[in-house]
Amino acid sequence: MNVTKKQQRQRTLKDAFLNGLTAFSSMLSVLVLTILLGYVFSKGIGLVNVDLLRNQYWSKSAIVAVEEGTQSGTFERPEDLPKEAVWSEKWGIALIDAVSHEKQALVLVERVDENSVFAATVDTSAGPNQGKSYPVVPGLQVQKIDFTDQQGNANFTGMLASETAEEMVHALDQAVSIRSVFIKTPGGGIRGSLIATLYLIFVSLLFALPIGVASAVYLNEIAKKNRFNGLIRSGIETLTGVPSIVYGLMGVSVLFPITAAFGATTTNILLGSLTLAIILLPTIIRSTEEALLVVPQSLRDASLSLGASETQTIFKITLPCAIPGILTGVLLSIGRIIGESAALIYTMGTFINDSPSLLSQGTSLAVHIWSVMSGEQPNFELACAISILILVFVLILNLTVKLISRRLNKAWY
Amino acid sequence: METSLRHQRNAEKLKRKMRIDKAFKYLFFLAALLSGSCILLIVLFILIKGIQPFLPGYRYGQMDLLQFLFGTMWRQDQAVYGVGYIVINTLISAFGALLLSFPISVLTALFIAKIAPRKLSAMLSTVVELLASIPSVVYGVFAAGMIVKLVKWLASLWGISTAGGSSLLAVILLLAIMIFPTITSMAVTAIQAVDHELELGSLALGATKTQTNFKVVLKSAKSGIFAGAILGLGRAFGEATAVSMVAGNKLFGPTFDLFDITRTLTSTMLAGLKETTGLDYDIRFSVGIVLMAVILVSNLILNAVKEKVGNHG
Numbered sequence: 234m235n236v237t238k239k240q241q242r243q244r245t246l247k248d249a250f251l252n253g254l255t256a257f258s259s260m261l262s263v264l265v266l267t268i269l270l271g272y273v274f275s276k277g278i279g280l281v282n283v284d285l286l287r288n289q290y291w292s293k294s295a296i297v298a299v300e301e302g303t304q305s306g307t308f309e310r311p312e313d314l315p316k317e318a319v320w321s322e323k324w325g326i327a328l329i330d331a332v333s334h335e336k337q338a339l340v341l342v343e344r345v346d347e348n349s350v351f352a353a354t355v356d357t358s359a360g361p362n363q364g365k366s367y368p369v370v371p372g373l374q375v376q377k378i379d380f381t382d383q384q385g386n387a388n389f390t391g392m393l394a395s396e397t398a399e400e401m402v403h404a405l406d407q408a409v410s411i412r413s414v415f416i417k418t419p420g421g422g423i424r425g426s427l428i429a430t431l432y433l434i435f436v437s438l439l440f441a442l443p444i445g446v447a448s449a450v451y452l453n454e455i456a457k458k459n460r461f462n463g464l465i466r467s468g469i470e471t472l473t474g475v476p477s478i479v480y481g482l483m484g485v486s487v488l489f490p491i492t493a494a495f496g497a498t499t500t501n502i503l504l505g506s507l508t509l510a511i512i513l514l515p516t517i518i519r520s521t522e523e524a525l526l527v528v529p530q531s532l533r534d535a536s537l538s539l540g541a542s543e544t545q546t547i548f549k550i551t552l553p554c555a556i557p558g559i560l561t562g563v564l565l566s567i568g569r570i571i572g573e574s575a576a577l578i579y580t581m582g583t584f585i586n587d588s589p590s591l592l593s594q595g596t597s598l599a600v601h602i603w604s605v606m607s608g609e610q611p612n613f614e615l616a617c618a619i620s621i622l623i624l625v626f627v628l629i630l631n632l633t634v635k636l637i638s639r640r641l642n643k644a645w646y
Numbered sequence: 647m648e649t650s651l652r653h654q655r656n657a658e659k660l661k662r663k664m665r666i667d668k669a670f671k672y673l674f675f676l677a678a679l680l681s682g683s684c685i686l687l688i689v690l691f692i693l694i695k696g697i698q699p700f701l702p703g704y705r706y707g708q709m710d711l712l713q714f715l716f717g718t719m720w721r722q723d724q725a726v727y728g729v730g731y732i733v734i735n736t737l738i739s740a741f742g743a744l745l746l747s748f749p750i751s752v753l754t755a756l757f758i759a760k761i762a763p764r765k766l767s768a769m770l771s772t773v774v775e776l777l778a779s780i781p782s783v784v785y786g787v788f789a790a791g792m793i794v795k796l797v798k799w800l801a802s803l804w805g806i807s808t809a810g811g812s813s814l815l816a817v818i819l820l821l822a823i824m825i826f827p828t829i830t831s832m833a834v835t836a837i838q839a840v841d842h843e844l845e846l847g848s849l850a851l852g853a854t855k856t857q858t859n860f861k862v863v864l865k866s867a868k869s870g871i872f873a874g875a876i877l878g879l880g881r882a883f884g885e886a887t888a889v890s891m892v893a894g895n896k897l898f899g900p901t902f903d904l905f906d907i908t909r910t911l912t913s914t915m916l917a918g919l920k921e922t923t924g925l926d927y928d929i930r931f932s933v934g935i936v937l938m939a940v941i942l943v944s945n946l947i948l949n950a951v952k953e954k955v956g957n958h959g
Contacts, residue, residue, distance in 0.1 A: 248856035255761055258753035259770050262830075265823055266773050269780070269788045276791065447677035455671055456678070465682030472685055474877075476884020476941070478912050482934045483688040485922070486695050500922065514681050542663045544670045572781025575886035578916060599783045603887055606787060613791055620784045627779050 273624065277617025280421075285618060288422025289587040290601075292374070297354035297367045298413045305410075308346045318343040319402045324411065325349030328375065328398035333421070340391070340398050342373045342416075350411055357413065369414060375401070377415040380408035391415070423619060425587040429502055429595035433577075434570050436506035436591070437513060438563065444510075445517030446559060450547055452518070453525040472515045481579030484508030488580075496592060503591045505581040509570055516569060517562040524558020525551060557637050564637070568630045571623055574599040583607070598623055689938070696931035706925035714932065719898045720909065722918060727929050729911070729936050731899030736910045736940060738902070739814060739889075740882035743821030748875055751826050752864070755833030755871075760859050771834070778827035786888035789820040794892055801905045808905050812894040815904040820888055825878035832877060836870020837863055872952045876945060883941050886912035911937045 308325030318327040325346030331339045345351050345368070356367035369375075377391035378401065390396055390404035405411075448469070456462040484504055489497075492504045528551055536546040552559075574597075582594040583604045589595030596604055602619050605612040698704055700711040709727065717728010754774070758767045794811030797819070801808045840863050848858040864871070894907025895917050901908040909917075915930045915937075 244854060248854050251856050251860060252761055255753040255757035258750045259757045259762070261750055262754055262770070262777060262826060263773055265826075266777055268792065269785075272788055272792050273784065444677045444680060447674045448681040451674035451678035455674055462678075465678050468682035468685045472681075474880055474941075475685070475688065476880075476886065476912070476937065478884065478886040478915055479688065479692065479934055479938060482692050482695075482915075482931055486691045486931070487687055511684050514684065518681060543667050544663075547670070568779060572779075572783070574781070574783045575912070575916065578887070578919065583919075599781055599887075602783045602787060606783075606790060606891055611790065613787070616787045617791075620787055623781060623784060627781065628776070631775065631779050 270624070273617045273620045276613055277615075277619070277621045280614055280618035281621055284419065285422055286427060287424055288419050289424055290420055290422055290426070290585045291587055292420030293418045294376070294415065295356055295358045295367060295417075296413050296415050297369065298357045299350045299354055299411045305350070305408075306348065308349065311344060311346075314344055319398045320344075321402045321405050323406050323408075324351065326351050326369070326405075328401055330398045338395070338397075340375045340396075340401060341419075342369055342371050342375060344371055345369055351414070354414065369416060372419060374417040374419060375414065376417055378405065379412040379414070380405065381410050381412060382407055383409055385409075387412070421615060423598065423601055423622075425585060425589050426596050426598050426601040426619075429581075429586065429589040430571065430597045432502050432589065432591060432595075433506050433509060433597055434567055436503065437509035437570060438566060440507060440510035441513040441517055441566065442559075442563065445514050445562070446521050446552070448514070449518045449521035449525060450552070453522050454547060454551065469515055469518055472511070476575075477512065477573060478575040478579070480508055480512050481576035483511070484576060484580035492592070499594055500580055500582045501592045502581055502589055502595050505577045505597070506591075508576050508580045509573060512573065512576060513566040513569060516565050517559075520558050520562030520565065521555060524555035524561075528554040557640055561634050561637050564630050564634050568627050571597070571626055572599055573597070574603055578603060692931055692934050692938070695928065696933075696935040699925060699928050699932060706928075709925075709929075714929075715936075718900070720914065721897055722926055725925060727932075729914075729933060731901075732909055732911055732914055732933075733936060733940060734900035735814075735896075735908045736883065736912075736937075737944075738900070739817045739821060739908065739910055740879055742814075742818040743825055743882050744875060744879050746818060747822040747826045747829060747878065750822075751829035751874070751878075752833050752871055754826075755830050755837055756859055756864065758830075759834050759837040760863060774827045774830050774834075777823075778831065782824065782885060782888040785820060785824055786891040789816060789888060790891045793819050797905070804905075806905050809894050809907050812892050812907050813905050814901050814908040816892040817889055817908060817910070818904075820892060821882045821885060824885060824888065825881050828881055829871075829874040829878040832874025833867070833871045836867035836874070839870065840866045868955065869952065872948075872955070876948045876952070879944060879948070880941055883937065883944070884912065886916055889913050890916045911940065 305323045306325065308320075308322055310320040310322065311327075314320060314327055315329070318329040320327045326342065326349055327344040329341050329343040331341045333339050342351075351369040354367055354369055356362045356365050375391060377389050379387065379389045382388045388404075388408075390401045396404070452462070452466060456465075484507065485500065488504055488507045489500075491507065492501055495503065497503065532550055532554065533546055536550045537543070541549070577597055577600050581596065581600065583596060583600060584594045585601060585604055586593055586595040598619050602616045602623075605615050699706070699709045700714065702708050714727055714729055716730040717726070718731045719726050719728050720732065721727075754770070758770050758774070762770060793816050796811075797813055797816045798808055798811040800815070801811075801813075844862055844866055845858050848862040849855070853861070889910055890913040893910055893913040895913065896907045896909045899909065911933055915933050918926075919930075921927055
């Protein structure tokens with residue numbers, strides 16, 4: 234049978250169409266990734282700065298009082314003060330207008346002269362710090378300043394009267410004496426979550442790494458091929474398919490008593506770490522095993538024939554050769570820890586804790602996102618800003634893993 | 647010169663070495679046993695805790711098991727817990743995502759493995775890897791910010807109003823994106839593993855390259871591609887945080903309307919989690935059992951199907 238020109242052309246067309254279809258599908262994935270990255274970066278990049286990492290999430294309010302008798306003076310405007318800042322010559326303080334990440338107008342302290350009355354204020358709000366020195370420092374948010382005006386009347390100025398920095402300084406210049414300042418520390422930062430995430434990484438690896446590596450050594454070096462060891466292996470493999478939220482349930486039911494023995498009363502970071510340790514086990518075991526598999530048998534044989542015991546061979550020959558693989562496992566695990574959310578919501582709670590400790594509640598970066606997103610008013614900007622941090626970190630980890638595995642592929646032996 | 651070192655053997659030292667060897671072997675074995683038995687612990691404890699509400703003498707009042715399994719309403723405020731419609735919703739959203747994602751994934755895998763020039767293929771593999779490494783909360787933020795808007799716009803084209811875009815369709819789109827890298831990477835592996843001789847045979851018989859790709863390569867890789875689909879479906883079932891951000895929390899159901907809000911098993915487990923005691927908390931373990939059962943049963947069925955269509959056709 235001969236193929237006619239027409240049939241041939243039809244075939245070519247059809248092929249081109251099918252090939253085009255595959256190319257189109259692949260482009261869809263590129264499109265999705267681009268839109269996702271574009272969205273997250275455009276929305277969150279404005280918030281990514283050192284303050285985000287350093288600040289606490291909850292802003293704390295305090296009323297600080299000016300010491301009796303201190304008075305105004307004449308302060309020279311510092312030369313390096315930014316143009317937008319408004320300087321009060323009488324009181325030696327610079328205020329500046331700002332906008333919070335919730336798009337609210339704020340007045341921040343930009344500079345305080347060291348001889349100003351504001352540099353020697355005392356905390357008057359009830360609490361353990363009452364009566365202690367609490368100077369007004371740059372970066373604080375000024376809610377309100379109480380003062381006595383020329384007629385001897387008590388008056389106030391500030392954001393509570395929705396005044397700008399300029400109006401406040403103007404009002405202050407009319408004042409005879411300052412009485413107290415209502416200040417707020419800046420909030421919206423992720424310092425606590427950052428610390429909690431570090432806790433999670435260290436503590437969960439502390440448990441998962443030895444157990445995982447030891448399991449891999451057993452499965453690859455010691456275990457005989459029998460039914461029981463097969464069961465262990467399939468048990469570990471099944472762990473990979475368990476959804477993370479189920480791990481969360483497991484954490485609160487199985488592991489909570491362990492942390493309670495250490496004195497925990499609520500869900501806590503230690504519980505989250507232990508749960509994560511179990512989530513990480515299959516990853517670490519698999520990557521260690523893959524590395525152990527490529528260690529040549531001749532190395533082990535040589536070590537044994539020289540009189541080393543099996544334990545010595547494992548610790549001094551086999552495991553050192555497998556270090557790149559173990560490292561890959563660790564990096565993959567860190568990526569998993571940073572991204573994990575569902576299991577941690579169950580085991581650590583969703584309360585954003587500014588000073589987390591092992592036995593207190595806290596949030597990892599991912600849970601922090603969940604926490605600000607699941608409220609009444611989801612805070613997309615902050616969520617995207619944290620997402621950027623997570624994405625950058627995960628990207629770096631992935632690249633490192635790629636580099637290491639390339640190294641592993643051209644091994645030295 | 648000495649000819650033998652035998653007399654230098656120290657029996658005591660040797661014995662100690664053997665003892666250490668044995669001790670470490672036990673230690674390694676214990677570690678492996680611990681890792682291997684985790685899954686048993688998980689299943690056992692969740693079963694124990696999840697069954698409790700249905701046993702007589704339960705602290706907060708015994709629940710009716712049948713009502714729980716086949717109920718069509720979930721109201722925490724009224725202590726009415728029916729998981730039946732939620733199971734249906736979960737199945738709809740997961741299979742909907744698979745339906746959407748599967749063809750795109752397979753075509754992409756074919757493009758990466760066989761059609762694209764080397765550089766482009768490497769770039770696309772990186773894209774797929776990147777998509778796989780993005781954590782689910784980030785997908786959630788993206789879905790709550792962008793996918794929801796897309797759904798809203800689609801709905802307005804038809805003149806339907808949505809609950810701010812949170813809907814079954816948003817869940818399906820989100821899950822489709824999330825399981826795409828899983829299926830694609832499995833499919834790429836399967837396609838690359840196809841015997842080259844088969845392709846050459848097809849080409850020698852006069853088939854074009856494209857015909858070979860679609861009719862020979864894809865057919866031979868069927869089993870591996872199917873395994874990827876099963877894995878992806880598992881991920882779709884178990885995905886929690888991202889789904890919760892766009893599912894809405896429908897109180898009754900099931901939801902068949904694409905633009906209506908829905909509720910999946912995982913979003914139910916996360917919704918309104920505040921107390922750590924009480925019926926409302928314990929019932930989440932029961933939902934967990936149902937989730938595991940759904941995953942297990944659908945895996946078994948799909949594996950059976952895979953065996954059937956497997957590599958015989």
